[in-house]
Amino acid sequence: MSTQLAERPAHTEAQKARRRTRLDAGRPVWEEEPTIVGRLGKPLVLALIVLMVVFPLYVVVVTSLSTTEAVTRAGGLVVVPRELTIAAYVQLLSGGVVTRALLISTAITAIGTFFSLTVTILAAYGLSRPGSLWHRPLLFVVLLTFLFGPGIIPSYLMVNSLGLIDSYASLILPGAISAFNLIVMRSFFMGIPGELIDSARIDGAGEFKVLSRIVLPLSKAVVAVVGLFYAVGYWNAFFNAMLYLNDNNKWPLQMVLRTYIVQAQVLPSGAGGVTSTPGLDLTPAPSLAIKMAIVVIAIVPVLLVYPFIQRHFTKGVIIGAVKG
Known part of the structure; x- marks a missing residue:
């Protein structure tokens, strides 16, 4: 019984220390500490979302700046830019x-x-x-x-x-x-x-x-x-x-x-x-x-x-x- 009473203040102090750490980190006290999977998974998911949005725009822009030979060589949409030209924009805006x-x-x-x-x-x-x-x-x-x-x-x-x-x-x-x-x-x-x-x-x-x-x-x-x-x-x-x-x-x-x-x-x-x-x-x-x-x-x-x-x-x- 006395051992349990002796361990209780130490356990309470550890909880308070963890709460202070969470507050210092800008997290609410009820939020769990981030795990390794969470720390690595969130940036990966965000990077994939950004890539899904940016990559089609990148392909559209590169294809619009490509020559006939580059489009023919790629068989359609161009991913790797080669021989860039603004001929398409000049034709459209002239x-x-x-x-x-x-x-x-x-x-x-x-x-x-x-x-x-x-x-x-x-x-x-x-x-x-x-x-x-x-x-x-x-x-x-x-x-x-x-x-x-x-x-x-x-x-x-x-x-x-x-x-x-x-x-x-x-x-x-x-x-x-x-x-x-x-x-x-x-x-x-x-x-x-x-x-x-x-x-x-x-x-x-x-x-x-x-x-x-x-x-x-x-x-x-x-x-x-x-x-x-x-x-x-x-x-x-x-x-x-x-x-x-x-x-x-x-x-x-x-x-x-x-x-x-x-x-x-x-x-x-x-x-x-x-x-x-x-x-x-x-x-x-x-x-x-x-x-x-x-x-x-x-x-x-x-x-x-x-x-x-x-x-x-x-x-x-x-x-x-x-x-x-």
Whole structure:
């Protein structure tokens, strides 16, 4: 009995020492110490995931920069880079279908993102104010769109009745507001302290001044994230163009990508198509390299913008989705 009593303090001190070690290592006290398998397995799994994501992108980029001989020697996609050239990008960006489609997609993305973000901010701010006009009925209508969609035929009939067929407005207006983005932004606005808004109103500020001077400066995270959602949606959209655009000269880049790569159709050459480069001493690129170059041109803008917005994701989406 006395031996057990003597061993108990030593056992307690050992537990306390292990707890202090865990706290010093930044781990909670209830978390087990990492094993050798865990220490070696986690980096290995993460490395495999990164390789699965990066390797296809690497193959696409290398193939887009390869010559005809390299593509023929590889029998398709090129893994080991040899005889790199930018002939495919020069052919695509020297004028034609891809150049025009790239400019159209850029303009639609910029204008559509600005319009959708503006409308979403105004609607979310109005729905976040408890005393706003028709607050609950409008919120119910927004939530109802999560359960019931309009369908392709009613949407087409609506766009046709508004005279938007074969116009760029048909690529923006039908999907100008996302109910998910609206709810996230509304929840974020509701988390802003009401005392700040009340103090601004006491000082004589109107609703637009409250929105521009107080609400938006405190909501940069959610605005950036929702803006990225809209921008990526407009940039990757092709279905509305397939439904509403009859003129091939108005196609955005993703529609060209679908037609040329997914459906394996040949783009028109010469005027308006994939042109040659008479002013440059470049051998014409193979068709596979041109296809991969179109893929690179389509994904690079998103990859360039995403790192600048990534730091806002946790605060902008998770906090906005939990509150309210």
